[in-house]
Amino acid sequence: MVTMKSSNTINKGLSQRQTTILNPISCSGIGVHTNKEVSLNIKPAPADSGIIFHRTDLGSAALISAEVKNVVDTRLCTVLSKPGYGGQLRVATVEHLMAALFGCKIDNALIEIDGPEVPIMDGSAAPFVYLLERAGKKELDALRRAIKVIKEIKVENEERFVKISPADNFSISCEVNFDHSLIGRQLIAYSENNNFKDELSRARTFCMEADILKMRSAGLALGGSLNNAVVFSEDNVLNEGGLRFPDEPVRHKALDLVGDLALAGYPIIGRVEAICPGHAMNFDIVSALLSESDSWEVVYIPFEEAGIDFPIAAAGGGA
Numbered sequence: 001m002v003t004m005k006s007s008n009t010i011n012k013g014l015s016q017r018q019t020t021i022l023n024p025i026s027c028s029g030i031g032v033h034t035n036k037e038v039s040l041n042i043k044p045a046p047a048d049s050g051i052i053f054h055r056t057d058l059g060s061a062a063l064i065s066a067e068v069k070n071v072v073d074t075r076l077c078t079v080l081s082k083p084g085y086g087g088q089l090r091v092a093t094v095e096h097l098m099a100a101l102f103g104c105k106i107d108n109a110l111i112e113i114d115g116p117e118v119p120i121m122d123g124s125a126a127p128f129v130y131l132l133e134r135a136g137k138k139e140l141d142a143l144r145r146a147i148k149v150i151k152e153i154k155v156e157n158e159e160r161f162v163k164i165s166p167a168d169n170f171s172i173s174c175e176v177n178f179d180h181s182l183i184g185r186q187l188i189a190y191s192e193n194n195n196f197k198d199e200l201s202r203a204r205t206f207c208m209e210a211d212i213l214k215m216r217s218a219g220l221a222l223g224g225s226l227n228n229a230v231v232f233s234e235d236n237v238l239n240e241g242g243l244r245f246p247d248e249p250v251r252h253k254a255l256d257l258v259g260d261l262a263l264a265g266y267p268i269i270g271r272v273e274a275i276c277p278g279h280a281m282n283f284d285i286v287s288a289l290l291s292e293s294d295s296w297e298v299v300y301i302p303f304e305e306a307g308i309d310f311p312i313a314a315a316g317g318g319a
């Protein structure tokens with residue numbers, strides 16, 4: 001968790017409170033890269049815990065907080081790890097679950113997992129949103145904080161970039177450009193006026209049929225199938241039922257970006273612009289932002305001026 005280095009003027013009655021889930025909830029499924037069956041329990045956690053993963057198969061102290069400082073790999077998915085346990089203390093593919101927690105405005109949760117990778121479910125964040133809505137939400141007796149961007153930060157690699165600049169709200173504009181007849185150039189804008197559940201959470205991860213063999217020979221995507229990824233052939237979609245949105249790829253890239261930005265530890269208040277982002281670049285922008293201490297400050301979040309549509313739902317409600 002980043003340290004609080006400044007605080008804006010607050011009115012406790014008008015500032016948002018931190019949240020956790022009301023009731024524990026569970027699911028199980030396979031990891032898309034490991035093809036291992038894992039069980040996941042999401043449990044309530046106290047204020048200021050943040051999101052913490054517990055590898056229950058490795059013992060009671062095998063904890064990793066979902067923070068950018070614990071990211072160790074960004075090839076195809078975002079992997080958290082900490083030293084010890086013979087290198088086994090890691091959790092891969094955290095981004096869709098992190099995006100769902102962010103979209104449902106859950107600040108604190110303990111995620112128990114008995115294997116090395118979060119289940120891929122259907123390749124989107126929608127199953128996790130469903131679970132979190134079923135779990136319900138609870139306010140805690142502590143104020144909610146955000147990282148307010150006060151100076152522009154940009155990371156780039158040739159024509160690809162991610163930039164975060166100061167703004168009163170959280171917003172994303174994301175563009176992809178694939179040389180494929182069904183994708184091409186796609187652009188999506190997402191802000192507090194949009195609904196995470198409807199507009200981003202259902203977008204599935206995707207790949208090209210031609211890349212599957214390459215990923216498998218690198219030991220990745222061993223559990224990938226048409227049940228958990230959109231697969232594009234040269235001129236078609238192989239999944240029965242086709243796409244969930246005509247621009248599902250860019251929606252999924254925005255979903256990944258939201259999940260990776262959540263590793264900043266607090267919601268970000270700022271305008272995010274991304275051209276052809278990926279997990280590595282998402283990691284780089286969060287690292288760059290947090291490492292430049294004059295580019296941000298921690299603020300409490302008022303109800304009305306919040307970065308994301310922040311009203312606290314009653315228990316059982318969600319985003």
Ligand SMILES: [Zn+2]
Pocket residue numbers: 095096205252256
């Ligand atoms: Zn993804």
